[in-house]
Amino acid sequence: MHKDVAASSPLPLDAVPSRSAPIARVELDLDERFNFRTSVLSLDTAGLHWQAAGAVAQHWPIDPALRLTHQSRAGAGCLRLEGPDGTLALWRHTQSVNPAVQRLRDGFRRLLREREGASDSVADDATVICPVCKNPMPAQAEDCPHCERAAENPPSTWILLRLWRFAKPYKKQLILGFILTLVSTFATLVPPYITMPLMDKVLIPSQRGEGIDFAVASMYLGALLGSALLAWALGYWRTYILALISERIGADLREVTFAHLLGLSLEYFGGKRTGDLIARIGAETDRLCVFLSLQLLDFATDLVMIVMTAAILVSIDPLLALVTLTPLPFIVWMAYLVRDKLRFGFEQINRTWAEVTNVLADTIPGIRVVKAFGQEQREIRRFTELNQKNLRMNDRVNRIWALFSPTVTLLTEFGLLIIWAFGIWQVGHGRVSVGVLSAFLAYISRFFTRIDSMSRFVSFTQQAAAGAKRIFDVLDCVPTVPQPNNPQPLGPIQGRIELRNVSFQHGSHTVLREIDLTIAPGEMIGLIGHSGSGKSTLANLICRFYDVSHGSITLDGRDIRSIGLADYRQHIGVVLQEPFLFFGTIAENIAYGRPGASRSEIITAARAANAHDFILRLPLGYDSLVGERGQSLSGGERQRISIARALLTNPSILILDEATSAVDSTTEKEIQKALDRLIEGRTTIAIAHRLSTLRKADRLVVLDQGLIVETGTHEDLMQRHGLYHHFYMNQIQAEEVA
Amino acid sequence: MVARLHQDANGTLHWLDRDGEDHAGVSLVRAFPLTAPDEAICVVGVHGNELHEFASLAALDDEQRRVIASALSDREFMPVIERINSVSRRWIPTVWAIDTDHGATDLALDSEEAIRRIDERTLLVRDARGICFLIKNYPELDRRSRRLLERFL
Numbered sequence: 106m107h108k109d110v111a112a113s114s115p116l117p118l119d120a121v122p123s124r125s126a127p128i129a130r131v132e133l134d135l136d137e138r139f140n141f142r143t144s145v146l147s148l149d150t151a152g153l154h155w156q157a158a159g160a161v162a163q164h165w166p167i168d169p170a171l172r173l174t175h176q177s178r179a180g181a182g183c184l185r186l187e188g189p190d191g192t193l194a195l196w197r198h199t200q201s202v203n204p205a206v207q208r209l210r211d212g213f214r215r216l217l218r219e220r221e222g223a224s225d226s227v228a229d230d231a232t233v234i235c236p237v238c239k240n241p242m243p244a245q246a247e248d249c250p251h252c253e254r255a256a257e258n259p260p261s262t263w264i265l266l267r268l269w270r271f272a273k274p275y276k277k278q279l280i281l282g283f284i285l286t287l288v289s290t291f292a293t294l295v296p297p298y299i300t301m302p303l304m305d306k307v308l309i310p311s312q313r314g315e316g317i318d319f320a321v322a323s324m325y326l327g328a329l330l331g332s333a334l335l336a337w338a339l340g341y342w343r344t345y346i347l348a349l350i351s352e353r354i355g356a357d358l359r360e361v362t363f364a365h366l367l368g369l370s371l372e373y374f375g376g377k378r379t380g381d382l383i384a385r386i387g388a389e390t391d392r393l394c395v396f397l398s399l400q401l402l403d404f405a406t407d408l409v410m411i412v413m414t415a416a417i418l419v420s421i422d423p424l425l426a427l428v429t430l431t432p433l434p435f436i437v438w439m440a441y442l443v444r445d446k447l448r449f450g451f452e453q454i455n456r457t458w459a460e461v462t463n464v465l466a467d468t469i470p471g472i473r474v475v476k477a478f479g480q481e482q483r484e485i486r487r488f489t490e491l492n493q494k495n496l497r498m499n500d501r502v503n504r505i506w507a508l509f510s511p512t513v514t515l516l517t518e519f520g521l522l523i524i525w526a527f528g529i530w531q532v533g534h535g536r537v538s539v540g541v542l543s544a545f546l547a548y549i550s551r552f553f554t555r556i557d558s559m560s561r562f563v564s565f566t567q568q569a570a571a572g573a574k575r576i577f578d579v580l581d582c583v584p585t586v587p588q589p590n591n592p593q594p595l596g597p598i599q600g601r602i603e604l605r606n607v608s609f610q611h612g613s614h615t616v617l618r619e620i621d622l623t624i625a626p627g628e629m630i631g632l633i634g635h636s637g638s639g640k641s642t643l644a645n646l647i648c649r650f651y652d653v654s655h656g657s658i659t660l661d662g663r664d665i666r667s668i669g670l671a672d673y674r675q676h677i678g679v680v681l682q683e684p685f686l687f688f689g690t691i692a693e694n695i696a697y698g699r700p701g702a703s704r705s706e707i708i709t710a711a712r713a714a715n716a717h718d719f720i721l722r723l724p725l726g727y728d729s730l731v732g733e734r735g736q737s738l739s740g741g742e743r744q745r746i747s748i749a750r751a752l753l754t755n756p757s758i759l760i761l762d763e764a765t766s767a768v769d770s771t772t773e774k775e776i777q778k779a780l781d782r783l784i785e786g787r788t789t790i791a792i793a794h795r796l797s798t799l800r801k802a803d804r805l806v807v808l809d810q811g812l813i814v815e816t817g818t819h820e821d822l823m824q825r826h827g828l829y830h831h832f833y834m835n836q837i838q839a840e841e842v843a
Numbered sequence: 844m845v846a847r848l849h850q851d852a853n854g855t856l857h858w859l860d861r862d863g864e865d866h867a868g869v870s871l872v873r874a875f876p877l878t879a880p881d882e883a884i885c886v887v888g889v890h891g892n893e894l895h896e897f898a899s900l901a902a903l904d905d906e907q908r909r910v911i912a913s914a915l916s917d918r919e920f921m922p923v924i925e926r927i928n929s930v931s932r933r934w935i936p937t938v939w940a941i942d943t944d945h946g947a948t949d950l951a952l953d954s955e956e957a958i959r960r961i962d963e964r965t966l967l968v969r970d971a972r973g974i975c976f977l978i979k980n981y982p983e984l985d986r987r988s989r990r991l992l993e994r995f996l
């Protein structure tokens with residue numbers, strides 16, 4: 106296409122300056138009116154080139170008067186080239202090419218800077234962050250290698266092999282279990298074999314009137330009894346060992362998944378539903394455990410049994426064996442046919458099940474809202490609908506399944522019929538003895554019941570594969586806030602925080618832009634701004650819940666990305682608007698950040714947080730249970746406990762994110778006293794709606810739409826008559842009305 | 844001036860603080876009634892404000908200890924279960940016939956959350972009336988009581 110366009114281009118070739126290697130190249134996938142049409146935009150040192158199918162190629166040289174801006178909204182992005190007289194060109198594209206477009210824009214700006222002589226190109230521009238997984242990408246790569254890896258894994262039964270990682274520690278026991286399986290299965294195959302001599306050497310001669318040789322008969326009967334007992338004992342040992350192992354594998358899987366989940370970054374949890382995660386770690390691991398301990402075990406036994414039986418049959422009479430095994434290929438073929446349908450069905454069932462759990466995880470914590478708005482019936486309906494969906498999904502799978510099993514039985518009946526017919530014919534011609542035929546019949550009935558149970562395994566594997574996929578989905582996820590390799594320990598810190606040219610994006614939405622801020626040790630900064638202006642996001646960046654998209658944050662001159670996460674966060678105390686208490690006693694909740702704290706330290710922290718008196722009023726004092734999420738306490742009480750929690754860890758850096766917004770002004774005064782004590786001597790970033798809360802701040806920083814618009818003391822900002830002045834006046838008025 | 848706790852003839856508890864001020868009608872509260880009953884006993888004024896904390900009883904003289912013990916015994920009621928004689932049913936809801944250090948009584952158990960494990964040896968049982976019963980040294984109960992109890996744990 107590229108060549109065609111060039112050929113049909115009316116421009117003489119020399120109008121386009123000779124091309125150097127492109128710095129960036131984007132295949133745009135939308136046209137100006139959002140129609141899906143492709144065109145190519147590329148950048149090299151000569152400038153921008155654009156070519157669309159059936160259109161004239163266009164070229165713009167690098168010119169300091171040009172500006173290239175990029176915006177994205179509602180899934181589509183827009184790149185705009187502006188000159189002094191307005192927009193020169195406009196290119197639209199979908200999110201899928203966003204990284205390439207950003208690379209092109211950054212490259213264009215760099216070229217402009219170089220052209221202007223300012224060669225101090227900012228190094229940060231060179232690193233591109235994948236918009237999907239937020240991992241840094243190689244500069245010239247089109248697709249993020251992290252995301253690609255995830256896309257490469259289509260769900261398949263092979264995923265079960267990855268469970269080997271969890272089975273490895275139990276290799277020895279597994280081998281023992283397998284040997285036991287072989288031997289015990291072999292023992293169960295002895296009795297039919299003995300029917301052969303029992304027939305031919307004992308029963309048939311007696312029918313001929315030769316009398317029964319009781320010594321021989323009792324020897325064979327003894328062998329029957331012995332093999333049955335042996336099979337029983339070995340079977341018991343094997344089942345026990347393998348069940349033990351698989352329970353351990355299941356437990357390991359659960360622990361590893363949970364530990365991995367907690368290691369994932371906040372961003373992951375933002376996009377996940379609680380119920381879904383609970384279902385994965387609870388139900389899915391359990392299902393895998395059942396699969397490993399029962400179903401896989403049965404399958405292995407069946408397989409061994411079938412192979413051994415086939416071998417024995419062939420060794421007795423190859424022709425008869427061949428006839429006997431004819432239905433087998435049909436059964437394998439059928440299993441193959443239904444496999445995909447089943448797996449798809451099971452995956453859907455798992456997902457629906459997770460949705461059912463989601464309703465529970467939503468409704469039970471939100472029960473007060475549900476009741477207050479009288480929405481019980483609605484929630485019940487939501488639950489019922491999903492439950493019915495679950496039922497329908499199961500019905501669908503069962504429909505396939507129900508047909509499968511009887512069909513296998515039918516085929517086995519056919520098999521028996523064939524052997525009877527062929528066997529009688531063979532016996533009639535004196536080619537096989539009655540004993541051999543009866544042994545075949547005894548083997549074959551076992552054989553086919555095994556095939557029947559083995560075919561059930563098709564369904565179990567698909568079920569397990571679907572579960573394993575959902576678990577490995579969690580395990581394959583890498584934290585977007587990575588731990589540095591071999592971080593230097595932090596040691597005692599001063600608490601100087603510097604943000605340099607910090608920008609941050611949620612997906613394609615830019616939340617913070619070009620933030621420059623230095624916070625001195627022990628300084629208190631008040632963050633002010635409209636709701637949604639990015640205050641909490643800034644606090645989250647300082648906590649390193651997310652990593653900056655551009656720029657850097659340093660603590661005492663060290664980039665926080667080079668500090669171990671736990672080491673770093675140990676120095677940070679956070680008090681949030683919605684304090685979260687765990688199920689447990691008050692004392693345990695206060696000591697959450699420092700489980701080893703002594704009782705007197707807990708009391709001291711509670712006193713400083715103004716919580717001591719109300720705790721003493723509770724019937725069991727510090728030993729009182731707070732209930733799940735602290736239900737039994739009021740908002741202000743919960744908040745004071747969370748302040749005590751932050752106090753007890755004695756952090757050097759303190760972040761207060763609207764710590765007093767959820768309480769009335771009397772309670773706020775109580776909490777404020779506690780906070781004032783908490784703030785003393787610590788680097789503090791306080792976010793508040795009520796400006797009075799920030800009266801102790803050394804400096805106020807006003808954010809608007811992700812930019813710092815004003816910085817200074819209360820007096821400075823009042824004189825400036827800017828946004829802060831506006832906020833302040835509004836609040837004074839509101840208070841007067843009240 | 845040494846701060847002191849004393850009880851007057853009417854049984855009212857007074858806290859005489861270091862500055863010689865007399866606070867009448869104070870009460871004593873254990874901060875950790877279950878996990879450390881003898882640590883951190885707080886003197887609380889009539890408005891619920893803390894006036895003093897006895898960090899440990901060991902540092903006090905006998906007289907003070909006696910006052911504290913008598914004041915606490917006046918306000919605390921947490922019978923200790925010594926024996927479970929019978930249970931009406933082996934599942935909740937159920938009624939236990941028990942012996943306590945305050946005498947024999949019936950304990951109606953109406954929810955699974957009513958039994959709370961404090962630590963390895965201690966259990967707290969809240970009955971339907973709201974009374975908290977304590978089981979101290981649970982592994983050392985007699986065998987029969989332990990067997991009955993284990994069904995509910």
Ligand SMILES: Nc1ncnc2c1ncn2[C@@H]1O[C@H](COP(=O)(O)OP(=O)(O)O)[C@@H](O)[C@H]1O
Nearest residue numbers: 375611616634635636637638639640641642643
């Ligand atoms: N997890 C998220 N995903 C996408 N956008 C987010 C997320 N969290 C916050 N935002 C957006 O970032 C902006 C700033 O949010 P925030 O920092 O919470 O504002 P505030 O100043 O009120 O604390 C808002 O527009 C919000 O919609």
Ligand SMILES: [Mg+2]
Nearest residue numbers: 640641642762
């Ligand atoms: Mg916020």
